[in-house]
Amino acid sequence: GAVVSQHPSRVICKSGTSVKIECRSLDFQATTMFWYRQFPKQSLMLMATSNEGSKATYEQGVEKDKFLINHASLTLSTLTVTSAHPEDSSFYICSARSTSRGEQYFGPGTRLTVT
Amino acid sequence: QKEVEQDPGPLSVPEGAIVSLNCTYSNSAFQYFMWYRQYSRKGPELLMYTYSSGNKEDGRFTAQVDKSSKYISLFIRDSQPSDSATYLCAMSRVNTDKLIFGTGTRLQVFP
Numbered sequence: 692g693a694v695v696s697q698h699p700s701r702v703i704c705k706s707g708t709s710v711k712i713e714c715r716s717l718d719f720q721a722t723t724m725f726w727y728r729q730f731p732k733q734s735l736m737l738m739a740t741s742n743e744g745s746k747a748t749y750e751q752g753v754e755k756d757k758f759l760i761n762h763a764s765l766t767l768s769t770l771t772v773t774s775a776h777p778e779d780s781s782f783y784i785c786s787a788r789s790t791s792r793g794e795q796y797f798g799p800g801t802r803l804t805v806t
Numbered sequence: 807q808k809e810v811e812q813d814p815g816p817l818s819v820p821e822g823a824i825v826s827l828n829c830t831y832s833n834s835a836f837q838y839f840m841w842y843r844q845y846s847r848k849g850p851e852l853l854m855y856t857y858s859s860g861n862k863e864d865g866r867f868t869a870q871v872d873k874s875s876k877y878i879s880l881f882i883r884d885s886q887p888s889d890s891a892t893y894l895c896a897m898s899r900v901n902t903d904k905l906i907f908g909t910g911t912r913l914q915v916f917p
Contacts, residue, residue, distance in 0.1 A: 786849075
């Protein structure tokens with residue numbers, strides 16, 4: 692149990708375009724989902740906390756107009772990187788917290804490359 | 807001072823060794839403690855989740871929490887090459903809060 696999926700696993704896009712990444716909890720409900728960014732050989736950097744049915748809470752320094760988060764249901768959250776630039780290239784990982792038990796489970800990550 | 811300190815390693819051990827991974831923290835409000843394993847280019851995998859002082863065992867893994875010393879450990883018995891990964895400790899004040907991560911320890915188990 693406790694599987695979180697992400698789609699796509701890899702995406703290459705041109706500078707100026709927008710990219711949407713989906714995060715789904717497959718076998719449990721998640722009131723809260725989190726979006727992280729990870730650079731090579733570094734730990735996870737929390738970008739935002741997403742609560743079902745309400746606006747996301749962004750960490751300091753993260754542009755909310757650039758990284759749009761929508762948490763439309765208890766099993767789906769999306770991150771849209773708008774007007775992507777090469778510096779947005781990174782590994783994006785979501786996690787979902789089990790509503791019933793409290794543990795956080797991570798998705799497999801999405802590697803974004805902006806050319 | 808970081809809220810959570812973790813030795814980045816790398817830690818290199820022979821197959822079959824007992825591995826000890828550690829984190830210290832400064833905020834006594836942390837009550838929930840987790841260990842994750844992350845393979846290269848993959849998302850972290852939850853190994854252990856605990857919220858009380860003492861030991862918790864799951865197969866070859868034992869998580870230890872000492873709240874009085876603000877110190878947590880993960881022990882891996884009979885380590886295998888497949889255990890080679892980065893191990894991240896994480897903690898939160900309440901189980902509904904965001905996680906605070908250590909920097910991760912890279913472990914290499916050689917045959």
